[in-house]
Amino acid sequence: MAALSLENASRTISENASRLGQRLQESFSEHTRELAITKGSSLYLEPDDKGKNIRKQLDSSSDREKLDAMKRLVALISKGRNVSEYFAQVVKNVASQNLEIRKLVYIYLLRYAEHEPDLALLSINTFQKDLTDSNPLIRAMALRVLSGIKVPMIGSIVVLAIKKCAADMSPYVRKAAALAIPKCYELDSTHLPALIEIITSLLRDRSPLSIGSVAVAFEAVCPTRLDMLHQQYRRLCRILVDVDEWGQIDLLNLLLRYARTMLPRPSEEEIDSDIKFLLTSAEPLFQSRNPAVVLAVSRVYYYAGPPSYHSRVVQPMLRLLHTSKEVERVVAAYVLALSRSAPNLFSPYYHQFLVRTDDLRQVKQVKINVLLLLANFETHQAILREFIDYADDPDDEVVSDAIRAIGKCAHSIPECTQQCLSALITMIKNQRDAVVSSAVMVLKYLVQSQLAAASISSFAAIAAMPQQSSLKIIAQLAHRIDDIRHAKARACVLWLVGQYSASNEPTNGPEGIVEWAPDVLRKSAKGFSTELPLVKLQIITVAAKLLVLCPSNHTLSLISRYVFSLAKYDLNYDVRDRARMLTSLLSGIGLSEAVGAKDADQEQRGGVILRREQVRVVLFEGKPNLMFVSELNMATLGSLGMITHKPMHGDSVLPDWLERGGGNVSSRHGGGCGPAGATVIFFLCPDCTQHQGFGVPGRAHAFWRLSNGTIQASEDDAEEDEASEEGSDEEEEESDGEERQEHEHR
Numbered sequence: 001m002a003a004l005s006l007e008n009a010s011r012t013i014s015e016n017a018s019r020l021g022q023r024l025q026e027s028f029s030e031h032t033r034e035l036a037i038t039k040g041s042s043l044y045l046e047p048d049d050k051g052k053n054i055r056k057q058l059d060s061s062s063d064r065e066k067l068d069a070m071k072r073l074v075a076l077i078s079k080g081r082n083v084s085e086y087f088a089q090v091v092k093n094v095a096s097q098n099l100e101i102r103k104l105v106y107i108y109l110l111r112y113a114e115h116e117p118d119l120a121l122l123s124i125n126t127f128q129k130d131l132t133d134s135n136p137l138i139r140a141m142a143l144r145v146l147s148g149i150k151v152p153m154i155g156s157i158v159v160l161a162i163k164k165c166a167a168d169m170s171p172y173v174r175k176a177a178a179l180a181i182p183k184c185y186e187l188d189s190t191h192l193p194a195l196i197e198i199i200t201s202l203l204r205d206r207s208p209l210s211i212g213s214v215a216v217a218f219e220a221v222c223p224t225r226l227d228m229l230h231q232q233y234r235r236l237c238r239i240l241v242d243v244d245e246w247g248q249i250d251l252l253n254l255l256l257r258y259a260r261t262m263l264p265r266p267s268e269e270e271i272d273s274d275i276k277f278l279l280t281s282a283e284p285l286f287q288s289r290n291p292a293v294v295l296a297v298s299r300v301y302y303y304a305g306p307p308s309y310h311s312r313v314v315q316p317m318l319r320l321l322h323t324s325k326e327v328e329r330v331v332a333a334y335v336l337a338l339s340r341s342a343p344n345l346f347s348p349y350y351h352q353f354l355v356r357t358d359d360l361r362q363v364k365q366v367k368i369n370v371l372l373l374l375a376n377f378e379t380h381q382a383i384l385r386e387f388i389d390y391a392d393d394p395d396d397e398v399v400s401d402a403i404r405a406i407g408k409c410a411h412s413i414p415e416c417t418q419q420c421l422s423a424l425i426t427m428i429k430n431q432r433d434a435v436v437s438s439a440v441m442v443l444k445y446l447v448q449s450q451l452a453a454a455s456i457s458s459f460a461a462i463a464a465m466p467q468q469s470s471l472k473i474i475a476q477l478a479h480r481i482d483d484i485r486h487a488k489a490r491a492c493v494l495w496l497v498g499q500y501s502a503s504n505e506p507t508n509g510p511e512g513i514v515e516w517a518p519d520v521l522r523k524s525a526k527g528f529s530t531e532l533p534l535v536k537l538q539i540i541t542v543a544a545k546l547l548v549l550c551p552s553n554h555t556l557s558l559i560s561r562y563v564f565s566l567a568k569y570d571l572n573y574d575v576r577d578r579a580r581m582l583t584s585l586l587s588g589i590g591l592s593e594a595v596g597a598k599d600a601d602q603e604q605r606g607g608v609i610l611r612r613e614q615v616r617v618v619l620f621e622g623k624p625n626l627m628f629v630s631e632l633n634m635a636t637l638g639s640l641g642m643i644t645h646k647p648m649h650g651d652s653v654l655p656d657w658l659e660r661g662g663g664n665v666s667s668r669h670g671g672g673c674g675p676a677g678a679t680v681i682f683f684l685c686p687d688c689t690q691h692q693g694f695g696v697p698g699r700a701h702a703f704w705r706l707s708n709g710t711i712q713a714s715e716d717d718a719e720e721d722e723a724s725e726e727g728s729d730e731e732e733e734e735s736d737g738e739e740r741q742e743h744e745h746r
Helices: 002-031 048-058 063-078 084-091 099-112 117-121 124-130 136-148 152-166 171-187 189-203 208-221 233-242 245-262 273-287 291-304 307-320 325-341 347-353 361-374 380-390 396-412 414-427 433-452 457-463 470-479 487-499 517-526 533-549 554-568 573-589 599-605 612-620 715-726 730-745
Strands: 679-684 700-705 711-713
Touching: 048 063, 048 084, 063 084, 063 099, 084 099, 084 117, 099 136, 124 136, 124 152, 136 152, 136 171, 152 171, 152 189, 171 189, 171 208, 189 208, 208 233, 208 245, 233 245, 233 273, 245 273, 245 291, 273 291, 273 307, 291 307, 291 325, 307 325, 307 347, 325 361, 347 361, 361 380, 361 396, 380 396, 380 414, 396 414, 396 433, 414 433, 414 470, 433 470, 433 487, 470 487, 470 517, 487 517, 487 533, 517 533, 517 554, 533 554, 533 573, 533 612, 554 573, 573 612
Parallel strands: none
Antiparallel strands: 679 700, 700 711
């Protein structure tokens, strides 16, 4: 009996579970039917021929049919299809009672209202009627569509709609009004005074939801009217933490520009209270989950705070490094810009910027530059080992940057010069052309710098090395000329050979020339016809330099004549011009036959003939070609040019600090801090100077106008007046009293 009861109970549970599963499946199918995800189907995956009956569905009397048709249209729009042919049928449903249909109709009209302005104008009355709808979402979408109809003749209607929505009770509608202001201004700029008036009223909005959009409208319509922010500055700083994430970015940029224009430059000894208030208000945003907000706060601290505040951006930026690949690229560019001015900020954290194998190429290059800036006496050994490892990277551009960084380390840190040269000499034996060419070019610039400017302390260690002196390095490069296949690297070696081939000591070679130089010319002349033009130019130059050093050597004359003969008929005009120029230059030292010039040509050429000493000065004492020039990227933090390393259209230039601020503390009272029902007014002192550039008074005093018509000084002015009275004599007190009476009389 017990077994039978247990079997019945098990069967009952199984039946109930099966019934429940079937019920859940039916319920799920019913609720997801409108989303078209039943049985794995999707509107976005359906073929385009499914939309042939859309016009019939739009004219149907069933809301379900209309809703299905609108969903199909939106899906086709998302796939890039042109569905403007249904515009007339869609407009008929703009006044539908179904909220979902109206939302989709508005989305469609936002896309095609510009292409069908005549048909869109027929629905203006409906849009105006929707501005009074009880649903704030409908009111906001109606304004969006109305401002999206780019027909100049309705500009006045759009301005009235924006003004009406700017006073709406819903902050979402006021936000839509702020976003519609730039569209209206772009449509017709003659409405600028009315739009500025609307922006002024929106700046007093107490809702954090809309203030970010107001900042966008301000920057688009009246970016130079910073005087409009005087009353709202402190209040905007206070509500900064409550604004939405993307609104915080726009508001931070606006407040930063205001601070640099209207407030005095901060210093370690003195910082304006309003600047300090901005920095204090923005500091909690370092904990934001949005990386763009953290970077915007870092920008404010860097451009508005004194150097003692810059250290506060280090930890938040290090936190962002491991967020994602895209964020890492931007943060690395920020760190690079900050390290150029203050490398000590990130020096203790250099290990955070070590290159990983899965990094993007751009990130690797930026990290190499960051590590180069962070290298100092304590960290250069570890960083230099990293650069040597990066020379084995599969990307040739990364290899080039890493080897160039090794050379810069030798240039800036004398203690690591020996290690850098040893690493570069080893890289010459590498099998990769990119490694060899980069190492040769870096060695060329290092040797050139040491030999041309031996007095520079940075290269004192090179001159003191007996094992690998500069000439021995050139000799090693000369002996490996056949193994160096990269054109630019071969040209560098040939230039070094020609430039530093003179010798005052007796050698086994021609008199006055090092013994390995003629052999380099012989090897190069042998394959002259197969070389690239860049290498041919250097071969011709080497031949001319060796001839100037030893004009009596018969072998050099024959090799040079052969080289100049080939260059005279070369296909490249640069090579022909170089040969012709050097032939003329050498004509004054009795080498016409050596270089293949005929007497008739000499008579026709004419001109000034230089002596041997003069030719030597021309060839050997030319303009120095140094590598290590600072590559500063002066792009502003937060601009796209800082990432692309190119000037980008639309990047804003941050204003420089003024000698004196453009406004008084009292004029930034913040609004809402006075007596109930009072409004703030401003009076200018007679001795105030006019601030140039913005038409903003240099000094303004704020007073509260009470409801009974009397005028009362604001708290900040009262405190300033008390302080001035305590530190002034009787004559100044009398003058202040007369001035106050004059203000009240006005």
